[in-house]
Amino acid sequence: MTHEPPPTATDLTSPQPADWNADHYRSRHAFVFESSADLAGSWLQPRAGEHILDLGCGTGELTASIAASGAAVVGVDASAEMVAGARTAHRDVTFEVLNAHALPYHAEFDAVFSNAALHWMKPLDPVFAQVADALKPGGRLVLEMGGAGNVQTVIDAVDHATRTLGLPDVPHPWTFPSTAQLATLLEAANLRVERTHWFERPTVLQGEDGFRAWLEGFGAAWLAPLGAEQRAAVLTEAEAYARPRLWNGQEWVADYRRLRAVAVKP
Numbered sequence: 001m002t003h004e005p006p007p008t009a010t011d012l013t014s015p016q017p018a019d020w021n022a023d024h025y026r027s028r029h030a031f032v033f034e035s036s037a038d039l040a041g042s043w044l045q046p047r048a049g050e051h052i053l054d055l056g057c058g059t060g061e062l063t064a065s066i067a068a069s070g071a072a073v074v075g076v077d078a079s080a081e082m083v084a085g086a087r088t089a090h091r092d093v094t095f096e097v098l099n100a101h102a103l104p105y106h107a108e109f110d111a112v113f114s115n116a117a118l119h120w121m122k123p124l125d126p127v128f129a130q131v132a133d134a135l136k137p138g139g140r141l142v143l144e145m146g147g148a149g150n151v152q153t154v155i156d157a158v159d160h161a162t163r164t165l166g167l168p169d170v171p172h173p174w175t176f177p178s179t180a181q182l183a184t185l186l187e188a189a190n191l192r193v194e195r196t197h198w199f200e201r202p203t204v205l206q207g208e209d210g211f212r213a214w215l216e217g218f219g220a221a222w223l224a225p226l227g228a229e230q231r232a233a234v235l236t237e238a239e240a241y242a243r244p245r246l247w248n249g250q251e252w253v254a255d256y257r258r259l260r261a262v263a264v265k266p
């Protein structure tokens with residue numbers, strides 16, 4: 001994940017954040033794991049002796065918190081930079097560089113956990129098929145990702161900027177499913193959906209430059225088709241569009257919308 005950029009496990013078949021820097025990610029994007037601590041706790045409910053896969057582990061903070069329960073955890077991420085940062089920070093936990101579209105696991109895990117990573121892994125149907133294959137019968141998938149409407153104002157800001165500047169549209173690289181779309185994807189992978197929860201989580205982007213820093217980091221792959229000068233112009237125009245919508249006079253607050261689910265392999 002995460003970069004000045006980004007987040008977590010990305011998939012090698014998806015556009016990659018250009019500059020995943022583990023230290024920067026941990027210091028500037030700590031909200032990614034801090035705000036999902038309960039996902040790894042009361043949602044996952046890891047138990048000692050369980051074998052758990054953390055898919056898109058980023059810098060490994062939640063992986064380590066799951067390991068503290070006594071479960072045997074493997075954290076995987078497509079970013080070698082993130083995995084290197086995770087290994088340095090959490091020496092007792094196992095981390096591997098792996099593509100979520102090519103997981104080598106078959107009926108090995110009691111649970112697969114994923115936080116803030118799946119929206120980078122388009123298309124999701126083969127990923128959920130791999131997850132189902134990795135789970136033991138009765139095993140569970142516990143996930144949080146961007147849900148429908150996630151960071152919509154940021155997306156609108158970039159769309160507005162490219163249109164205003166007469167530039168080609170640049171489609172964002174993420175997938176933010178609705179509850180119904182996610183349930184359909186999970187059921188198609190033969191996972192039984194037990195629980196879903198879509199909710200708004202306004203998220204502070206630290207600093208006066210928080211909007212720009214977020215876009216430069218997480219949006220690096222998104223804006224990569226533009227030249228350097230076009231990118232700079234888009235950042236300026238998008239920030240001007242976003243300011244009356246996301247700047248509250250003291251800080252930037254992005255319109256994060258989350259989607260959580262628990263699904264079980266029958």
Ligand code: BEZ
Pocket residue numbers: 006007116119145146150151174218256
């Ligand atoms: C998210 O966690 O919702 C997210 C993070 C970076 C880019 C897009 C979405």
